[in-house]
Amino acid sequence: xxxxxxxxxxxxxxxxxxxxxxxxxxxxxxxxxxxxxxxxxxxxxxxxxxxxxxxxxxxxxxxxxxxxxxxxxxxxxxxxxxxxxxxxxxxxxxxxxxxxxxxxxxxxxxxxxxxxxxxxxxxxxxxxxxxxxxxxxxxxxxxxxxxxxxxxxxxxxxxxxxxxxxxxxxxxxxxxxxxxxxxxxxxxxxxxxxxxxxxxxxxxxxxxxxxxxxxxxxxxxxxxxxxxxxxxxxxxxxxxxxxxxxxxxxxxxxxxxxxxxxxxxxxxxxxxxxxxxxxxxxxxxxxxxxxxxxxxxxxxxxxxxxxxxxxxxxxxxxxxx
Numbered sequence: 001x002x003x004x005x006x007x008x009x010x011x012x013x014x015x016x017x018x019x020x021x022x023x024x025x026x027x028x029x030x031x032x033x034x035x036x037x038x039x040x041x042x043x044x045x046x047x048x049x050x051x052x053x054x055x056x057x058x059x060x061x062x063x064x065x066x067x068x069x070x071x072x073x074x075x076x077x078x079x080x081x082x083x084x085x086x087x088x089x090x091x092x093x094x095x096x097x098x099x100x101x102x103x104x105x106x107x108x109x110x111x112x113x114x115x116x117x118x119x120x121x122x123x124x125x126x127x128x129x130x131x132x133x134x135x136x137x138x139x140x141x142x143x144x145x146x147x148x149x150x151x152x153x154x155x156x157x158x159x160x161x162x163x164x165x166x167x168x169x170x171x172x173x174x175x176x177x178x179x180x181x182x183x184x185x186x187x188x189x190x191x192x193x194x195x196x197x198x199x200x201x202x203x204x205x206x207x208x209x210x211x212x213x214x215x216x217x218x219x220x221x222x223x224x225x226x227x228x229x230x231x232x233x234x235x236x237x238x239x240x241x242x243x244x245x246x247x248x249x250x251x252x253x254x255x256x257x258x259x260x261x262x263x264x265x266x267x268x269x270x271x272x273x274x275x276x277x278x279x280x281x282x283x284x285x286x287x288x289x290x291x292x293x294x295x296x297x298x299x300x301x302x303x304x305x306x307x308x309x310x311x312x313x314x315x316x317x318x319x320x321x
Contacts, residue, residue, distance in 0.1 A: 022178025075213030089301025129256030
């Protein structure tokens with residue numbers, strides 16, 4: 001019990017500290033290569049902070065527990081938008097660039113709708129999983145291609161605007177070091193929380209729906225807060241969008257390829273609709289109205305947090321009944 005408490009404290013301290021280093025490394029790397037920070041947020045940070053979900057889901061599928069993979073992936077997506085983006089917006093309103101409303105958010109919504117369609121029969125076969133992984137490959141190809149185009153345009157306009165403050169070696173080293181500590185500290189924190197929950201006799205179902213989903217999303221929380229405090233809004237929002245795309249495509253696709261996934265009735269009637277609703281509502285919160293850029297303001301962050309509280313309340317009510 002004491003060891004588990006220490007794991008939570010140490011994991012939380014390392015999580016916050018490593019997130020700060022991770023965002024610094026990502027920002028410097030983006031500046032050095034002339035890449036848009038949104039792309040770095042979606043690909044580098046989005047993939048890196050989704051590593052816990054990938055590890056948990058793939059391991060669960062290998063061990064013959066594929067249902068955990070869906071719950072972890074979709075539960076983390078809900079936590080990313082409602083909890084993490086909500087907390088981030090409360091700390092500092094998150095800027096929503098026009099390109100995000102025109103491209104990245106529609107892409108995330110389309111991917112979520114496609115996943116809902118594949119899951120409609122409550123089964124994700126290996127064939128379905130291969131389709132999902134192909135969608136992921138296309139997303140990666142298009143993102144990298146567009147990022148390279150932006151890189152060339154930026155350098156042609158002004159090569160001096162994207163000067164990094166440190167060398168590329170130090171920037172990449174800082175990014176990788178922060179990423180490794182982020183993943184390890186999140187796992188340490190989850191282990192401590194699960195151990196304490198088991199000690200007090202909390203069911204494994206509750207642990208999976210709450211602690212595991214939130215715990216594997218802690219890197220996104222730490223990275224988004226750190227990015228928002230540094231006014232790196234593209235990194236903060238790109239992190240959420242990228243992580244949800246990785247969870248929906250890479251996490252579910254890999255787990256389903258290893259072991260076909262059977263969806264519980266609650267995922268179809270509760271979790272998927274909530275995930276679709278939260279993804280769609282970002283358009284409303286981020287709409288620009290009369291400003292050149294939109295913002296997810298503090299009141300919107302509060303609404304997102306209340307949605308997350310209501311969602312978890314519904315889970316516990318269903319469990320109690």
